[in-house]
Amino acid sequence: MTILRGGTRTLKSSPEQTMDASVGQPSSRPLWIMGIPLALYVVMLVGKGGDYSVLVDFVLAELAGLATVVVCWTAVRRADYVRREVTLAAAAVTCNFLGDVSFTISTRFLGGPGSPSVADLFYLAFYGLILASLFVTARRQLRRVPWAAFLNSAVGSVSVAAFMAVLLNPVLVSASAEPVSLETLVNLAYPMLDLLLIAAIAGVAALYGRHAGRAWVSLIGGLVVYAGADVAYALLDGGYSLGTLLDASWAIGLALIAVWVDRASYPVVAAPREPNGVMAFVVPAIATAAGLGILVYATQNHISALAIGLASVTLALAVIPMISRERGLNHLSRTDDLTGLPNRRAMYSDVAARLASDRKQGSALLLLDLDRFKEVNDSLGHDAGDRLLVQVGVRLARELGPLDLLARLGGDEFAILVARNRDGEASALADRLRAALAVPFTLEGISLQTSVSIGIALYPSHGRDLGALMRKADTAMYVAKSTGSGFHVYQSDDDRHSEVRLRTLQELREALVQDQLTLHYQPRIDLDTSEIHAAEARIRWNHPVRGLLHPSEFVDLVEDAGLVRALSEALLVQALDQAAAWRDRGLDLGVAIRLPQAALIDAGLPEHLGAMIANRALPPFVLTLEISEEFLLADQSRARAVLNRLRGQGVRMSIDDFGTGYSSLALLRDLAIDELRLDESFIVAMGHDERSSTLVNSAIALAHSLGLRMVAEGVDSDEAYEALVRFGCDSAQGSLLCVPLPATEFDAWLTARLVAEQTRE
Structure with a gap:
């Protein structure tokens, strides 16, 4: 139920809805308020050349920045309930605007900002606030994020951080080589925060993938543009000068962030999804290649310990989903899809080891086949037959001990390996199993009574491997079915009847x-x-x-x-x-x-x-x-x-x-x-x-x-x-x-x- 101004209405969301799905259509008026001065500023900036212009580089630039602030706080005021991520993002945009104003005034009118400066405080506050906004959003969604999606996000995030550490290596090495001072720490904080911000962007992109809505694309795009401008600024050899096209990059990045703030102020309903099959393999594969590439690069070039550490962590994280998928595939290959019991593959895999460790105690193999199961499928449908098989599996499991192995071999056939069988125990178990299945089942509102025929083969007297035991138990089961006895322990004379039957x-x-x-x-x-x-x-x-x-x-x-x-x-x-x-x-x-x-x-x-x-x-x-x-x-x-x-x-x-x-x-x-x-x-x-x-x-x-x-x-x-x-x-x-x-x-x-x-x- 979503609360709106003026009343309440139910919001129904389909699986295809994304993070920007909202009630009603968001108004485009705030975006025009921001877009017009931004467009005018960018056009004038391109047309004026390289010289500084008070009109363009101060008045229009700060007017465009002020418009983004107005849009953000209008969105905060519009929200019917406090959304901390929206408020934090609005505060981050405001801090960046105040930093720009402070930097421009101190640079052009006061002879220089100094280091560290008031502008640095605002810029560093921007990083902290925007990262906090992302953290609050992620924290709300994490409880709904599948483990595989979260792991993919972490791998993508760390791998991008490792790459950025290599890219920013000159800045990191230069800053770390200088004597420790407040100025050094501030200079080192910028590339580190850029690295952290880009890592967070990569994590969000890997988390949502193609299911991200337009609002999230705006946020990711804005942060990428903003961080890219920061990286370009850090790597400039000739130094930074006010009034260049680089200034437009920050302005555009902040405008895109403001778009996300505006859209995020509306109620949202969708959540991240399980990554599709392609993303589940692509992200770890790319991350692994990137991590290996960085470590190989490190053998020939001097890079920071941070880059090497992040590359190592990337490889470690990328291995986890591969191991998890391998274990999952192995489990699926050994599990019956319908009943959740071990399947024929698991039976043949596990029984050999059990028999080898149980030569002295002796075991018994029981092969079960439901009588007239085909009639259930033909009369009530295969769905009813499937539900019957599930209920049969549950009842059989209740009668077994912790060391016994129950498997569904396929169709209406089940197999049970009874551990430590003694004289008569297998026959007594067969009686209990028949009694348990004789209690009527309820399918499609119909009370259905079924019966089962059970063949029993004993280890090691009837065979010393599963193949021999299965053949003997199968023969005994058909003797039980043909005679109507319910269960039958294999005897040597049964082979003759089995041959006659097959012929x-x-x-x-x-x-x-x-x-x-x-x-x-x-x-x-x-x-x-x-x-x-x-x-x-x-x-x-x-x-x-x-x-x-x-x-x-x-x-x-x-x-x-x-x-x-x-x-x-x-x-x-x-x-x-x-x-x-x-x-x-x-x-x-x-x-x-x-x-x-x-x-x-x-x-x-x-x-x-x-x-x-x-x-x-x-x-x-x-x-x-x-x-x-x-x-x-x-x-x-x-x-x-x-x-x-x-x-x-x-x-x-x-x-x-x-x-x-x-x-x-x-x-x-x-x-x-x-x-x-x-x-x-x-x-x-x-x-x-x-x-x-x-x-x-x-x-x-x-x-x-x-x-x-x-x-x-x-x-x-x-x-x-x-x-x-x-x-x-x-x-x-x-x-x-x-x-x-x-x-x-x-x-x-x-x-x-x-x-x-x-x-x-």
Whole structure:
């Protein structure tokens, strides 16, 4: 909030605002007051030649100086609150004006100023006041200046000071060679203060760089012109004479300082920024070159100890940002950008040393992989997935000891090196880690529960280097994932399973290309009419070596192979083409199919599926998608959105393996479901377990009460079939009726059944 005359208003600043940003537009009237007499003085000074003129060198010169004083104190009076840097700068300009008046009067009218003189007191006061003004400004900004920017400023300042010490070497050597007196000290003070002033200018320039505003450019330019005139004065061989063009340099420098004072009296809002990448390297590089150049020059020429000392300090300061950047780059190269944990590079770098020092105690390497993490990215977006990984890293770290090493290897994989492992400790830690991650996470307002599979390899029994341990832990982790055990300690037999898995992954990719994956169809019989209205499509793999493989032998590898989308597309094409072929033959048969769970969260599935059905001129209800209870329970809001969009395309929905999960009445009530598929485990038990019969009867009644159809799976006996008819079940499928058959054999079976029915009639 910025306070202004007449009220208050909020000042919003963008990152591009600079130090001269202010509320409203500063008035240009004070600058005209100063600019007109200054311009007149400079023009008259150039035109008059070398002779002294009272009108030009006294009247106009002091009038221009007085105008700068008026502008400065007008700015001080204008400010709504005391700004010490503005007041100090105004006082500095005033002291210089008084020094000029005193020097001119004593030189032209009183026979000489003497040494030291009253003018010297005013001039020296100017240096002190203007440096104090810069110090006050810097002190206010230092708390907002990044360390790198401050260091760049210091390096630039000292390097310029070293260069100026070399440039002013004759003056410094001459002054220091004279006997110590007040006059000598005053003569030595001027070059030293000029050196300090130029160093301060360099520091400000390095601090703000290209982000300095116009007001700061005015200040820097004014001080450079003023100090340059001082240096030229100090190096003049023929001595200084009043009324030359050198006098205009001081006048112009002071006018530029007055411009800064005028602009600085307005409220400012911006601060120095972190130096950009170029400045971060350019300033130390130039400073280092300057320092080295001065020291080399000192080996061939006599220069002051001050110049040598400043050059040495420059080199020392210039090394600091280089070391700091090197350490920063090394840290970044070993740190995971997302979680802040050590990355794979750090893991491989640190573990070798740890293992070498831990041969007797023994260690354990745990490799962790989040289960179904891809579903989070696909359904909630990668931002949500990233936040989940960060939270997972925090939870894992809480369970570890101070000597344990946790790293993120990439994706959803983490690794933990457990120091000083004893029997069973790694397994106990794996249990704790799984329990910690089982607590639901909250992402995008959704409570999400995840699980993790952990592979464990022991050092030194399973390997004596990280590479061997990683391979064994990776093998054990996939055993844990495939068996659903949660974690697994590596065993020698696991290698055989790992080889089979890798070979199967490659063969699965080839199977899709070579059309080895096909659908077998099992009829679904209407228990009321004994007619067949639909068939369930079940995937099979015609493996060229291993023969016909069932889904349990390869479907779990589909996601690992990155084939979910390709497999789903192939299954839908086959199923819908078969439904179209049946319809062309006059058979009104629907087809039910179960897609991989990850395919159901594909945002483009509903519309794509609707287009596939429409392209074959099929009614939408010809297709039924079977969905697991696990998918529904994982995220009900997401499941509801998916089901609603699919239903919007006319596709029917069925809950598969009903009764094996944890379905609730609210779930059945709220979701867009058409039918339930009762798991075969209940049907098989009906013949010898009265309670199973009761549960089946109750489930059928529940489905009907909710307006849903009930389909019974695994019907393999006449007793079960008759019981289902008696309970009012809608449809059934199983080996009693027909086993799953390839499309051609299913068609033959269907034809034979129709012929038999016609014969009976």
